[in-house]
Amino acid sequence: MNGYFAAALAVLIWAAYPVATRAGVTGSFTAQELVTLRFGIGALLFLPYLLVHFRAITREAWLRGVPLTLFQGAGMGALVIFGLQFAPANHQAALGPGVCSTWVALLAFLVFARRPSPRIMIGATLCAIGVFALTSWGAGKHNQAVLGGDAMFLAASALGALYVLQLRSWGVSAMQAAAIVTVYSGVIVVPWHLWSASEPLWRVAPVELLWQTLWQGVLIGCVALIAFNQAITRLGPERSSAMIALVPVLSAVLGFIFLREVPSTGEVAAILAISAGVSVSASLPRQPGLDQSCDEASGLRGVAARIARF
Helix, strand or coil, X not given: CCHHHHHHHHHHHHHHHHHHHHHHHCCCCCHHHHHHHHHHHHHHHHHHHHHHCHHHXXXXXXXXXXXXXXXXXXXXXXXXXXXXXXXXXXXXXXXXXXXXXXXXXXXXXXXXXXXXXXXXXXXXXXXXXXXXXXXXXXXXXXXXXXXXXXXXXXXXXHHHHHHHHHHCCCCCCHHXXXXXXXXXXXXXHHHHHHHHCCCCHHHCCHHHHHHHHHHXXXXXXXXXXXXXXXXXXXXXXXXXXXXXXXXHHHHHXXXXXXXXXXXXXXXXXXXXXXXHHHHHHHCCCCECCECXXXXXXXXHHHHHCXXXXX
């Protein structure tokens, strides 16, 4: 698969995912049902992969997957999907994958004392300005629901950043990590749904159920991950990560087309600022000893995304 095609495919899926999910939670599905589809179907798809590679994964790696399931598994996925009940799809794309590289740089500095380069600081500043403008729009409209959704997106993005920083020392490949986290998440959310759901999933029209199964379990859970893995292999983490800057803008366009979510001038400016910040941060040239780990982590964020989306 061509590297640019693979990256473009991953970006398109990540940009469309909040639009598809927003349509689901404001339509026929509950947020809990979409979380179940996201990880229940994803777990079924990844289970054969884990069985094949079972002996290659150490006991320690299996155990470390338990807390990391919170970071990039059920915890992050639930925050994103529940948040989309309250806030527009373009907010999720901007505050999710859009600011994760900023979270990575900030947490790397606070937790691991890795000093960010001037370019990463410029990118983080642009992202911070965009985040402030976007959340201020919700506050200015006195819409507490939107602010609550934005807070969930920021929390999910922070969890994704923690996952990226931990992934480097986990001792497994990005694909193995995603498989472990997805299967563990499925073990959590499927029994939770069966125990607490008030209505069966098959009450929804078959076409809608198939559509959300495709988006939640197949495209965002597997296809985007594999595509971005290919992009990183062929293009490198820096170029691949730079393409994530397209996600917020493309998602805003798709939200306008399919959901009729019309962003205000302030929202457009905020989304563009965040996209510019991601582009600046991810385009950091590799320098020995200078933020190499942060740079790699920023690129690996997309590998770990499942998702989420982001």
